[in-house]
Amino acid sequence: MNAALRNRLLAIAASAVLASGTAYVASQQPSAEVVLAMELGSHFESSGRHIGTPYVDHLGKGQPLTVCNGITGPGVEAGRYYTREDCHRMELPRYREAEKQAKNRLRYWDTYNAWVRASFIDMVFNLGPGALDGTTIQRLANAGDLAGACAQMPRWVYGTVSGQRTRLPGLEARRDATRELCAEWGKDGHFSAGLLVP
Structure with missing residues (x-):
């Protein structure tokens, strides 16, 4: 995972810890x-580059009209024209639905830390509802083998380019990051240990 993303995730975690003490x-x-x-x-998805006018996603199934962060x-x-606020309003319900989908499909969800949960939410958001259904990831996670499930994430890196199934560098980087979050973050001895525990 690159340093910029790691630092943003840690800043979010620190903010969440501080916010947990406030009344809302x-x-x-x-x-x-x-x-x-x-x-x-x-x-x-975009690092903010796609805030504004929708574009055609040439790597997406059916080359859909896309805006914001996917x-x-x-x-x-x-x-x-979509503002950052428009994008947040559109994205948040879809992420909450991805959270619900992942929670309903993973038996040990309540035992996972926030980093692990975020990795699964990101996969479901990126791949679509039901993405975990019948997968090795789901089978291993539901058998109590979280390490094995996390290790499966880098397999989900293919898209269709010119009609051919192709490994996509962006998905490789994304899955490497989610695998790292899932397998390492929050564990004893890791620099993130103690932040955002269940």
Whole structure:
């Protein structure tokens, strides 16, 4: 994982720890893992480059009209300008849905730390609802083999380019980052240990 992303994730974690001591309605705030997953998405989808006018994603299935950090489908209108606030309003419900999908499919979800949860949320957001269904990742995680499940993440790096199944460098970097979060962050001896524990 590159240093810039690592530092942003740690800053988010520090903010979440500080915010946990303040009074606010928790149900209105996204979980720490959703906020972390949104940062992953922002980093790997566009790093803010696609705030504004939608573009055609030539690597996406069906080459969808895309805006913000990977948002496609209903609500994305050609020619409309999307602000950062518009993007946040569109992205947050989709990340919350990804969190719900992952939680419903992974038996030991409640035992995972926020880093592990964020890695799974990012995968579901990126790959779509039901992405974990029937996968080796799901089977291993539900058998209690989280390390084995994390090790499977780098397998999900293919897209279609000119009709051919192709490894995509952007997905390779993204999956390496989620594998690292899943397998190492929050564990004893790691620099992130003690931050955002369940």
